[in-house]
Structures are given as structure tokens and as C-alpha cells.
Amino acid sequence: MKRILVTGALGQIGSELVAKLREIYGNDAVVATDLRSSAHEITRTGPFELLDVTNDKAMYEIAKRYQVDTIIHLAALLSATAEEKPLLAWNLNMGGLMNALEVARELKCQFFTPSSIGAFGPSTPKDNTPQDTIQRPNTMYGVNKVSGELLCDYYFHKYGLDTRGLRFPGLISYVTPPGGGTTDYAVEIYYAAVTQGKYTSYIAKGTNMDMMYMPDALTAIIDLMEADSSRLTHRNSFNVTAMSVDPEAIAAAIRKEIPGFTLDYDVDPKRQAIADSWPHSIDASAAKAEWGFRARYDLDAMTKDMLGHLGGRQL
Numbered sequence: 001m002k003r004i005l006v007t008g009a010l011g012q013i014g015s016e017l018v019a020k021l022r023e024i025y026g027n028d029a030v031v032a033t034d035l036r037s038s039a040h041e042i043t044r045t046g047p048f049e050l051l052d053v054t055n056d057k058a059m060y061e062i063a064k065r066y067q068v069d070t071i072i073h074l075a076a077l078l079s080a081t082a083e084e085k086p087l088l089a090w091n092l093n094m095g096g097l098m099n100a101l102e103v104a105r106e107l108k109c110q111f112f113t114p115s116s117i118g119a120f121g122p123s124t125p126k127d128n129t130p131q132d133t134i135q136r137p138n139t140m141y142g143v144n145k146v147s148g149e150l151l152c153d154y155y156f157h158k159y160g161l162d163t164r165g166l167r168f169p170g171l172i173s174y175v176t177p178p179g180g181g182t183t184d185y186a187v188e189i190y191y192a193a194v195t196q197g198k199y200t201s202y203i204a205k206g207t208n209m210d211m212m213y214m215p216d217a218l219t220a221i222i223d224l225m226e227a228d229s230s231r232l233t234h235r236n237s238f239n240v241t242a243m244s245v246d247p248e249a250i251a252a253a254i255r256k257e258i259p260g261f262t263l264d265y266d267v268d269p270k271r272q273a274i275a276d277s278w279p280h281s282i283d284a285s286a287a288k289a290e291w292g293f294r295a296r297y298d299l300d301a302m303t304k305d306m307l308g309h310l311g312g313r314q315l
């Protein structure tokens with residue numbers, strides 16, 4: 001039976017991933033941890049522990065106590081916040097990852113951590129960005145993500161640790177709001193559509209970035225972790241994506257459901273600069289070939305589902 005430790009579990013991904021993992025593997029099999037507590041149901045439906053991932057001893061103690069065999073390491077600062085606080089980002093994103101890898105090595109755990117489209121930079125080919133290509137990002141987040149990919153591959157080659165990762169695009173969801181990313185506009189726009197019927201975008205018209213709906217992201221994590229190791233040529237990390245969109249494309253999809261929706265712009269130069277350094281669209285063919293990645297939601301299907309969930313509840 002699997003026993004999984006999740007760090008940063010109260011964030012946008014973790015809060016939904018823990019619930020899904022508990023559905024599959026059982027409530028007691030998934031130990032959710034975060035720096036902070038909250039009233040979220042994952043703190044009640046199974047084990048929950050306070051854990052600062054920069055504290056290596058505390059991480060080892062919790063992992064050992066629950067006898068985990070899998071670590072899913074999510075705690076990190078996202079791109080926009082990391083650019084505001086680069087030193088904190090380095091210490092958390094790299095220090096936390098190193099601690100998690102060391103615990104995984106000592107306890108012989110399978111290991112997953114997400115990378116990002118932020119691992120690419122201005123000199124990366126922008127369209128249909130290949131799996132293996134130039135990675136010279138000019139953001140602290142990107143530097144952390146490339147270093148993290150290399151570090152995870154190093155642990156695989158040096159110690160035989162079963163490390164796996166995904167380069168996520170912007171993830172869109174309705175359960176927990178995103179925390180300090182460049183692609184957050186693509187979530188905010190749906191909340192604003194439902195509450196105000198209009199949105200002011202900090203990302204400029206014509207800025208295409210990859211996006212994916214959270215249910216597809218969760219399935220991708222689970223499928224990659226379950227994939228036969230012998231089929232994996234790549235490990236850290238696989239390009240995955242469902243769509244390449246700009247604010248206008250999302251607005252057009254929203255208007256199919258909310259005809260009066262309006263979009264205007266007040267571009268934030270800092271987040272725009274980050275977005276401009278990222279690909280327009282990435283190629284996920286390695287993920288498809290090596291472990292059968294498939295995204296079920298395109299822009300219209302995701303928009304219908306997002307608005308259905310947000311419209312039907314108190315915001």
C-alpha cells in the first residue's frame with residue numbers, strides 16, 4: 001500500500017491533489033503538510049501536520065513516523081512572488097527541494113515535484129517548444145525550476161532515486177486561488193466574470209501562454225507516478241499542456257456563457273516581462289509517447305466547467 005507525504009498541501013494544487021489521492025489510496029495513506037493550517041477539509045479527512053520544508057529534521061521525522069514511500073513536494077514560491085523576493089525564493093525553492101530529496105533518498109521514496117513553463121527563457125524557441133531545448137531563464141523562479149530539474153535527474157542517476165516531474169503550464173481551478181504566479185490572471189478572470197461581469201487584465205492582449213485545467217493536472221501527476229519506469233526516457237521534467245491562450249481567447253470563451261462580459265487592460269510591466277520570457281506554446285509529445293499523457297479539457301470545456309462551479313457557489 002502507498003503512503004504519500006505531500007508538502008505545501010494547502011496550495012492551489014495540493015488542496016485538490018490530496019483529496020484525489022485520498023480517494024484513490026485511502027484517507028490514512030496521504031499525509032498532508034503545510035507551513036500553515038487552515039479550515040480546508042484536507043486538514044480533517046486524513047493526517048495533517050505543520051511542516052516548514054526548510055526544516056530538514058522536521059521533514060525527516062514526519063516522513064519516518066508515517067513510514068511514507070512517496071514524497072510529492074509542492075511547497076514553493078511562484079514566479080511573481082519569487083521575482084519580488086529572490087533570496088527567499090532561492091532558500092525555499094532550492095533548500096526545500098534539497099531537503100525533500102534527501103529525505104526521499106534516506107527513506108528510499110518515490111519522488112515527484114513540479115517544474116514549470118517558467119523553466120524556459122527568452123532564448124528558448126517560443127512555438128511548439130520541444131521537450132529538450134535551450135533553458136536559460138531570466139527569472140529567479142526559472143533559475144530555481146531548471147536547477148530543480150537538474151537536481152532531480154542527478155538524484156536519479158547518482159542514487160537511483162525514482163524522481164519524476166512535470167513542467168506545468170498555468171493551472172486553472174476553482175477550489176483554491178493561485179498564490180503569486182504570472183498566469184494567475186487566467187483564474188482571476190473567471191471569478192471576476194461571475195462576480196462583476198468584467199475583468200481588467202494585467203497581462204497584455206496577444207500574450208499567449210500554455211494553460212491546463214486542474215483535473216487534467218491531477219490526472220497527469222497520478223498517471224506519471226504510476227507509469228512503468230522502464231518506459232521513461234525523460235524524468236525531470238515532462239512538458240504538459242492543454243491549450244495556448246491569451247486574455248482575448250479566454251474572454252471570447254467566457255462570452256459564450258456570459259454574453260455581456262467585458263475585458264480591458266492595465267498591464268503590469270513586471271508580470272508582463274515574466275510572461276514575455278516564457279514560451280507561447282509547448283510540445284507535450286514526449287509525455288504522450290512515454291506515459292500516455294492526455295488533456296481532456298480544451299478552452300471551451302474548461303470555461304463551461306469553471307463558470308458552472310463558480311456560478312453555483314457563494315464567492
Ligand code: NAD
Pocket residue numbers: 007008009010011012013014033034035036051052053054073074075076077078092114115116117167168169170171172177178179180181183
Ligand atoms: P501555492 O502557492 O498555491 O501553494 C504553495 C503552498 O506552499 C502554500 O500552501 C504555502 O503555505 C506552502 N508553503 C510556503 N512556504 C512553505 C514552507 N516553507 N514550508 C512548507 N510549505 C510552505 O502553489 P501551487 O500553485 O500549489 O504550486 C505547487 C507547485 O507547483 C510549486 O512548485 C509551483 O512552482 C508548481 N507549479 C504550479 C503551477 C500553477 O499554475 N499553480 C504551474 C507550474 C508549476
Ligand code: AKB
Pocket residue numbers: 078079080115116117118168169170171180181182183184
Ligand atoms: C506561475 O505563473 O508562476 C505558475 C507557473 C506557470 O509556474 N502558474
